[in-house]
Amino acid sequence: MEKDKVPQDEGITGGVTREVQYAVDKDGKYVKTFSKGWEAKNIVNELAWEDIQDMVHEADEKIKAGKASPIMHFMAKNQMDINLLADYVELSKWKVKRHLKPKGFRKLKQEQLVNYAKVFNISTDELINFKPE
Amino acid sequence: MKLDFEHIPAGHCENGVISSLLKYHGLNLSEAMIFGIGSGYFFAYMPFVKVNGIPLASFRPVPGMIFSRAAKRLGIKMKKQTFRKQPKRAMDELDKTLEKKLPVGVQTGVYHLTYFPPAYRFHFNAHNLTVYGKEDGVYHISDPVMEYPTTLTYKELKKARFAKGPLSPNGKMYYPISIPEELDLKPAIIKGIKQTCDWMLTIPVPLFGVKGIRYLSKRVRKWPDKLGPRKAASYLAQLVRMLEEIGTGGAGFRFIYAAFLQEASEVMDDQRYFELSKEMTKIGDKWRNFSSLAAQTCKGRSSDPDGYNTVANLMLEIADDEERFFTELKKMVK
Numbered sequence: 001m002e003k004d005k006v007p008q009d010e011g012i013t014g015g016v017t018r019e020v021q022y023a024v025d026k027d028g029k030y031v032k033t034f035s036k037g038w039e040a041k042n043i044v045n046e047l048a049w050e051d052i053q054d055m056v057h058e059a060d061e062k063i064k065a066g067k068a069s070p071i072m073h074f075m076a077k078n079q080m081d082i083n084l085l086a087d088y089v090e091l092s093k094w095k096v097k098r099h100l101k102p103k104g105f106r107k108l109k110q111e112q113l114v115n116y117a118k119v120f121n122i123s124t125d126e127l128i129n130f131k132p133e
Numbered sequence: 134m135k136l137d138f139e140h141i142p143a144g145h146c147e148n149g150v151i152s153s154l155l156k157y158h159g160l161n162l163s164e165a166m167i168f169g170i171g172s173g174y175f176f177a178y179m180p181f182v183k184v185n186g187i188p189l190a191s192f193r194p195v196p197g198m199i200f201s202r203a204a205k206r207l208g209i210k211m212k213k214q215t216f217r218k219q220p221k222r223a224m225d226e227l228d229k230t231l232e233k234k235l236p237v238g239v240q241t242g243v244y245h246l247t248y249f250p251p252a253y254r255f256h257f258n259a260h261n262l263t264v265y266g267k268e269d270g271v272y273h274i275s276d277p278v279m280e281y282p283t284t285l286t287y288k289e290l291k292k293a294r295f296a297k298g299p300l301s302p303n304g305k306m307y308y309p310i311s312i313p314e315e316l317d318l319k320p321a322i323i324k325g326i327k328q329t330c331d332w333m334l335t336i337p338v339p340l341f342g343v344k345g346i347r348y349l350s351k352r353v354r355k356w357p358d359k360l361g362p363r364k365a366a367s368y369l370a371q372l373v374r375m376l377e378e379i380g381t382g383g384a385g386f387r388f389i390y391a392a393f394l395q396e397a398s399e400v401m402d403d404q405r406y407f408e409l410s411k412e413m414t415k416i417g418d419k420w421r422n423f424s425s426l427a428a429q430t431c432k433g434r435s436s437d438p439d440g441y442n443t444v445a446n447l448m449l450e451i452a453d454d455e456e457r458f459f460t461e462l463k464k465m466v467k
Binding site for chain 1 (some may be wrong): 136142143144165173185186248249250251252253256277278279280281296298301366367369370371373374377378380382383384389390391392395410411414417418421422425427428429431432434
């Protein structure tokens with residue numbers, strides 16, 4: 001790719017930074033050049049965020065139906081699955097699975113709630129009182 | 134305390150960190166040169182490894198491998214430390230090393246890097262950056278993927294160094310401890326190229342190298358039918374993200390490799406490498422075209438199989454190009 005053809009589409013870099021791209025200058029020599037972004041990248045990044053939103057939505061529906069605890073919402077929002085969440089809260093997977101159910105969630109001790117809230121970067125109140133929209 | 138460290142933005146984090154650490158110690162080796170010597174060019178399709186529930190396609194070998202190969206070929210020695218479940222010790226050790234006026238490379242989880250644009254922040258744990266100072270509990274950070282140097286608080290850096298999940302860093306930190314006085318790049322370049330040719334052409338498993346590209350092409354064709362439009366789009370989108378997102382220098386490292394071949398042409402004093410670099414640029418351009426078409430196909434999540442067939446065909450064309458390219462390159466380094 002030639003240097004003057006390196007795309008400069010605003011998007012995922014959000015004006016925070018520019019990315020290095022390798023391209024050839026007019027003498028055919030490779031140089032490092034900056035790109036603000038590229039439309040193709042914006043599209044695929046957007047899709048990945050859509051998938052996360054879908055997961056959050058799915059979780060919220062389950063919570064509304066009384067089939068899941070608020071932990072499921074924050075797990076999805078933080079792009080986690082059960083494995084990753086179990087790693088972060090340092091509990092076994094089957095315990096996390098239990099806490100994802102309303103019954104298991106109600107039985108959680110204060111310190112365990114604090115532990116979850118800390119991983120999700122929220123207060124325990126936010127976790128306990130979460131209501132899906 | 135802030136060390137006199139030059140922030141050098143780079144295409145790829147791992148080689149970018151190493152390149153600027155070496156520069157601090159007086160050795161000028163570009164990111165592209167380290168990438169080439171470390172045989173960074175690759176293709177792997179690993180359906181048994183899933184990222185966000187999607188089979189992993191990678192355009193490079195596993196994290197850490199590029200540099201460890203390059204270091205071995207160049208005779209550079211690094212001190213590497215990990216601290217399993219000992220975040221406090223990991224931070225103390227970092228501070229101690231900084232006190233010795235040594236900038237330190239650390240492995241981190243992207244999700245916790247607060248200075249990144251929000252759109253970047255996924256759970257990916259093999260991101261490298263350099264810490265080059267600490268003032269009032271705030272660390273000076275040179276992240277090669279960022280245009281300018283940045284900072285992280287003690288708490289943020291600790292969190293990022295102890296990200297959980299696949300490839301968890303466990304506080305990994307590293308810095309060079311011995312660099313040879315005289316470096317002979319030529320044999321290192323040859324070794325690096327030879328291994329890349331072998332990995333791209335001869336691994337007897339259909340998931341790797343040019344065979345892997347062909348294999349994935351077959352899968353891509355089936356995606357809309359097998360997965361439905363919504364999921365198929367997610368799969369294709371992730372493939373494009375592996376080619377372009379957070380540090381590949383464009384086209385899944387193909388342009389960095391072309392830059393390496395130009396540098397190699399000078400070191401080896403052999404014009405043929407320069408000519409091959411031009412071929413590699415064309416291959417990179419095709420991958421860019423692939424990304425562009427693939428993104429259009431994902432957009433709106435259409436179920437039209439034509440888009441998938443078009444990009445699958447393009448993959449076959451690229452596989453042929455890469456096969457020709459590395460067969461030619463292999464002859465040169467025999």
